[in-house]
Every structure is written in structure tokens, then in C-alpha cells.
Amino acid sequence: MVGVINNFGGFYHTEFYVHELRMNGADIQAPHLNESEYLTRITGKTVFLGFIHMKYLEKATVEKLLSERRVNGPFLGLADFVARVEIGLEQLLILIRMTCFRFTGKTKQELLWEAHFLKNKRKAVVSTNELFRSATTEISFGRKPPEVPDLDETDIRQDILDQIDILEFPLDSPFHLVKDQSVRGIKAREMTQYLGKQVMILGYLVTVKYTRTVKGDVMNFGTFLDRDGDWIDTVHFPPVVKKYPFKGRAIYRIEGKVVEEFGFYSIEVDKLERMAYWNAAD
Template structure:
């Protein structure tokens, strides 16, 4: 018994150091929620992806501000009860482009969209990522993101006909004469933002499926502990998980789901997991059916069935 205990026991100093870190983190999270969460996300560590930390910050009452080429730093930053998304969150944005943006910010603000293009000279992939995540919306003056893509293309064509150094008579935004393109569809904007950032700054993506979820009779995450010992349905977004092998050699999985009210830890035992594993994919909404269980205060949902939720 002593030999087996040594496999997972901790010496007192080790336990004490973990307790100290836990108390410090709890204090900072309680009294300085925005700076704490900004630091946690910037650190890029922990069990969860950025998506989960953004959701947690939002549940704590912290407002998430989208990336902005004139206001974002490389890391996430906090001010008051708000967090500004850092440029590091923009998928595919090169370190060189991020560095040029920060250096340009230090010299003077970007006067316009064309001024940004001329001073930063982003690659096409960088420009598309910055536009799709909304970081150029303010410089675009309310234009649709399709219009901003057109503006970048027009700037590229103009650049090809000019010397490398900006000249006295370079076109400004007014001279570009933006076309009268229709406004972006809200769902298109959200899909583009999610593809680039991995989360939505304004809302939890589960809310986009609210109409379908409301017809399913689900229990929100924050209310699940009250249903201990009962079978329920829960609609959640799959955010992370861990596969383990039982002593009989069968795979099972611990998966974490969340909605806009909280996180739910679930257990997929071998039989349900074998039946459902082919359809489980991170970053998608699922309807889960199972029993709520509590073990020493830790509440979990033992899943017996699951299905993908689709928008109508």
C-alpha cells in the first residue's frame, strides 16, 4: 500500500507551495479580475485554451474589447474592468508584422486605413486576418469588412505602380473612393472572427444556437449542481478533454463543456465513448444527456448520449 501511495503522494513543501500559488491566484482573480485574466491569457499556459479563459472573464463581468491595430499591444492588456485582445491572438499574424505595428504606434497614431497599409506594408494573409478579426474596423470608419478587403486590394495595386518609399502625392482614403458594398452579414462576421481568433469578443458562440436550444429543455451549467442524482439534458460547447485507458484496455474520455453560465465536467465511459467518439470535435455545440453526480463536492455529468446541435 505504501509503495502504491508513493505514486501520487506529495511531500509537504510541495503541497504548501501549490497551496500558496492557489491562494495568490484566488486573491488576484477576486480583487483584480481584468489584469489577472489578461495575464493568464497572455501566458498561454494552463489546461484550457484561450476560448475558456475569455468565457470565464466574461462571466466575471469583465468586458472583452476586440483587437485594434491602434490600441492593442502584442499581449493582452487590462484597463479598469476591460481587457483588450492582444495582437498575439490573431491567428497567422507574423511576429514581424506585430513588431512593426507596435513600433508604428510609438511614433504616431494611424491616420487612416491607407496610412496603416503604407506604414506597415502587411502581407496579404496578415491584412486579411487583421480585417476579419475586426482590428481595422475603427480605421475603416464604419465600412464593411468586404470594403476593407477591397481597399487593401486597391492599395496593393497602387503600391505596385509606385516606388517603395511613400511619396508626397500618395493616395489617401478619400482618393480611393470606396465602393458602395452591402454591409457584412452578422453571421459571416462572427464566423470570420471565430476563425481568426478562436473565440468571439462580443458573445459566447453558444448563444448563436439559442433558438434551437430553447426547444430542447436543457439545464444551464450554473444550475446543474441542483440536479445531483437526476438525469438531465445540457447544451454545451466542447472546449477540452483528456483520453484515458481503463484497466481493461478500453478508452474513455473526460471532456469539458461550457455554456454562457459556466463550465461542466463530463465523463464518457467506454461504451458511450465508443458510440459517440466519431462525432466529438472541439469548438462545436452538443446536446448531452446523462446523470448528474457529485463526489466530494465535485459535480460531473456522466454522459449516456450526445448529439450535435445545428442552427435552424
């Protein structure tokens, strides 16, 4: 599966091969400054996503990062990294937003603030005897460390939006982004209990297959994931396709009847609604 991810192969988007790894017991880790390589790698049950998946991160930045790490060892923190790797503020912020510095124990907000301090206010001071620096103590900012102001706690929804922006898919559950969290519905694994009945379920769109009836009308077959990561299959007949078309990758409220054929359960959709997402401006 990691090979498929690295080769960007397969029918589905990279996101869903990562999902299958997680569902099979893998611990999926976002790119990590000291653990990740250019390509995704697996060690035991832990999968470290590669820097290649960060669409705004320049290859030259990754090459400098990896080269410095191989020659002089792991990075001790943000100031140490800035002192050792020539990097612009924009590229540095991408690494921070993707939580690549999470080993420091500092929040994303603290690191973003410190990054601006380091790049715009002062330059980290590297002593002439840096070769003898402690393996556990980060170099100084010069004079004294900055006093970080009180900052709001990290919101997982903002983390997910950063993941979608940089990786083009979420690592945490996208269902956190649904604005109205009171809308729940049944779970995919409960569909067998509702055979022949009307149900409502929330589904994260995976793919849509378009086909035509013998009369030439368009109908759809949808594939979704529910909150637990289980698969949902849907059938959208022409009248429903016309009235409730798909509106891009998102979470949808699906209403319809549970049907079964040869032991395979799906939903014949009567209504499809794209759910509104949270945003920081709300």
C-alpha cells in the same frame, strides 16, 4: 491571468483563460490597431488581446505597425495605415478580418472592399507636407474616395468563424454557430433542480480526460461550457464512449442523468451528439 495568457501557460487553452477574465468582469477586446501591443495588455477592466495571438500575422508586420505608431502616432484609418506601413494585401486582410480597424466605424465588408481598391487599383497619395496633416482627418485616396457599393450587413457567425480561423478560438459566443437554434436544453446552474433526472444540455467542449476502469475499458470525464459560460462536468462510461465518442472541439448535445457527490453536480452521459454548425454556403 494576463500573464498566463502571454506566457501561453496553464493546463487549458488560451481561450479559457480569456473566458475566465470575461466571467470575472473584464471587457475582452480583439486586437486593435491603435490599442494593442505584441502581447496582451490590460488597462483598467479592459483587456486588449495582443497581435501575437493572430496566427497568420507575420511578426515583421507587427514590428512595422508598432514602430510606425510609436513614432508618428495613432492611425487615422485604412488609407492612412496603407500609406504609412508597407504591407501586402494578404496581411492587410487579416487585420481587417480580425476587426483591428473597428475604430473607423466602417463595416468589415466596407474595409475589405476598400483594401482591394487601395492595393490593386490606386495608391494612396501622400503629400510632401504630410507632417502637417490633421490629427483627425485621414489622407486622401488620390483624386476622390472610392464609392463603396451596397454590401450585406456583417453576420456575427462569419465574425466568429474569422475569429476561430485567426485566433484559433472565438471571442463571441460559439453557440451562435449552432445550425439548429431551436435546440436549447437546461442551463448548468439549473442542474441542482434536476438531481436524479434525465436532462438535455448543450455544451461547448473544453477538455476530455481519458482513463481506464479496473477491467481496462476506456472511460471519459468531460468538461464543457454552457450558453452562459458556466461549467458542466460529465462522466462517460465505457459503453457510452464506444457508442458516442468525442469528435473534436465543438458544441455537443448532451443527454444523461444528473448526479451529485459531495455537493458536486455532474451528468452521467447516455448520449452525446456533435451539433451541426452554420456555414455561409447554407
